Amino acid sequence: MKIYRNILTIGIIVALAVGITACEADRQTYEGPDYVMFSAESHDLGILDSEEWFEIPISATRTAEHDRLIGVEIVASSSNAIEGLHYILEASTVKIPAGELTTAARIKGIPQNIDVADELSITLRLVIDEELVWETYGTDTVVHLHKCCPLDMDLFTGYAKITSTWIMQYMNAESRLVRTVRDEQDENTIIVKDMFYDGYDIRLRLLDDDRLMPLVEMEQQTVGSTGEAFGTIYGNGKLEMATASGYTSYYSPCEMFLMQYVTLFVEEVGTVGTYLNIFEWISDDEAERIMREGF
16 A cells, blocks of 8 residues: 655645735735646545545635636546546536635545556646646646545454564464454454464554554554563563554555554563564455465
8 A cells, every 4th residue: 555645735825825914903915916726736535435525626826806617627648547437527617706715626436446456547637717827836636546445343353364574584484374353342453362472462453544544553562472482581571562663554444454564572671673464364264274274
């Protein structure tokens, strides 16, 4: 997965348009040319269902005393998403009402025709008079469509295969079959039973605040004993695991996998290293086959 962000915001433009207010009695106003533009250079839309409309903001630097109609067209030559198949543009004309500075083009996706691996984009262009074009920002914006799925905790319970650099380095294997259950005391949390070593369960919280980047959160926990991991006792004998600083751990509700970066260490002894764990949830039949035949 990727971390998506808009490259250009309209903050500076809005400041120019509405002025900087020192106090209610002394307001500075924008006195420059009248321009109309998209409020951002790009947009990332997380498509969950076919009923949700997304607004692509359009801004003007000055108000007008009359309603202004703004044309919005699709630039087919630089778009790979297909109108009517992957998305719907509500209208080819939008209105900035008299005395106002903003409006929006509206788009909704058609998720049944979008695959999670697709990299679909639409280039929209404003159809406006030349004198309304601010050359610095132009008339185009790019809209990226991303297939998203709602978090269903049941999909993250059952059998999972962990492929881990820790398992490879210290457990003489590549993967481990584990079972996950819901934590009934903590919403959106799963318990990984015997994650690395028998008798040591790990709790993972699945965050769904940002559908484009659903994150994994984990508190520091004991994942095993130093005796079992290294063949001898170090410090208090407990092997600790915490979320690795500087890395992003995330999951995919559509693809039923979880990617986690962790740091393993022993209190008052030192850090062992940073490791990558990849969880893939599998069917009971596949789990039974692995138990019979191995990976």
